[in-house]
Amino acid sequence: MSPFRKWSEISVFNRSRTTDWLPLSSVVLRAIAKAQSVAARTRGAFDPTLGGLVGRYGFGPITGAPAGAFRDLELRADGARKAHPRQTLDLCGIAKGQALNRCADALRSIGLEAFFIEMGGEVLARGTRPDGSPWRAAVERPLPGRAEPQRVVALRDEALATSGDLINSYVLAGHRYGHITDPQRMAPADSALASVSVFARRAITADALATALFALGPKRGPALAEHAGMDALFLSRDGAGLREVMTGRFRDRIIWG
Template identity: 60%
Template sequence: MVGTGAIFWATALRAQTRDVLQIEGPAFGASWRIRIAAGADAGAIVSAVNGIVTSVDGAMSPFLPMSEISRFNRMETLEWVPLSAQTHTTIREAKRVATLTRGAFDPTLGGVAGRYGFGPMTQQPAGTFGDLELGAQSAKKAHISQTLDLCGIAKGHALDRIATALKTLGHASFFIELGGEVYALGHHPAGRPWYAGIERPEPQSAALQRVVAVDGEALATSGDRVNRFDFNGRSYGHIIDPKLKRPADTPLACVSVFAPQAITADALATALFAMGPEQGISFANREHIPALFVVRDASGLREVMTANFSTRIIG
């Protein structure tokens, strides 16, 4: 699996009818779900999705010793290392978002997360995202012990590939959920937009924080509701603060982000959560990123929306 603790934040709202076909299966320790007009070739869709999930897992899972990224991490070399197209694409976007966020998203900190129990990597990080060089179809470490952890972005890459596969199969309207991340295109067979529910970030809560319309874009959420633990009166979540090299200690409960591609929404949601509310909200406004910040304060949960996130809200 690409990562642990998949966050089940967003989902298609229950509206199963005989006009809608729902297909689902396992992925990355969580699940995938597709809703599409009845009559679609379910076998072709399942085959395409399973192939993508297996491919991404085999390339980027740190839990698989023989995955491409695990082998890259073990290599003690400063020479150029050839990469598959999918791993190269994912690292390139990871570096772009890392640069854009000034390191709030840093794919070289897997060892820090692992030492807190969030993943299999426990090596002391060597260097930063800026040290890693990318060639046309290769990468080169700046330190022989440098490692990469793509768990904060690989699921988004997989979601984008699933969306492309459905388009290639001739579908122009569908809803995909992959481990809590969503991509939707077109309209529900009933003629309305596709709706997604963002869960309220409270333990054991079944309530929704917001319902949004999704069309031609992705929605990703990062938070500490699921993948966390408490110790000596303090909570520790899986999202790392790159500046402090420890789990982010923030009043944020969750951050939801819209972006044209899931790979970007995935990484940005992680970065904005790591930044915390003040810096994250300022950054999202400055970069015109549609985001919903849910902040814990003395009165409970408080919402802040940036860019035009509010225009997607249904309820």
């Protein structure tokens, strides 16, 4: 699913200029199907057809203006059909969660029922620690300087994903440009929001939701998360510090901070 690899399934799909059915593996198709589900759930805030915009601002290899509506992309058991010949897919906002789920499936296939996996800042936990207590994860404070925890939370049979702009962003002429695109503005998300952390049963869901909620910003994001009952933490820049907004039962999960 890497758009940076020339012969990955997604790169081959993106180079094809046709609206005929194109073959894709079940792994990629599951990621696209979940992306469509999260797109509908977040009113279009998650849209993996905007890789051209991501690349335009220096955060990815996909070039060319976005084409074709994501909701019109068709799927079947062995492939997908574009809504426009030049339509492209960028699954970087969901592929890591898919990888975490596959790691968990592999561990369970050899009989392991209790484990904690971390991949690029996203975590997935099953069972408990050896002493019977829940697994723990820290949500990083998204401020420049030494990495410090903002909150430490408990996990049991669930995943936690965080999206933010601390690393993959730059400021130019007073505006912050990051790798997460706001589909409504058709431009990089630009707000006081610094990071969003969200719980979900599966890592692939948490990964996509964190991206979508960050794209929605510090007002629309918490409003949608609260309405949908998502357990999420929104951290926004406030002067030299941070302002917290929690939705759902996130506060009940905190064990430190």
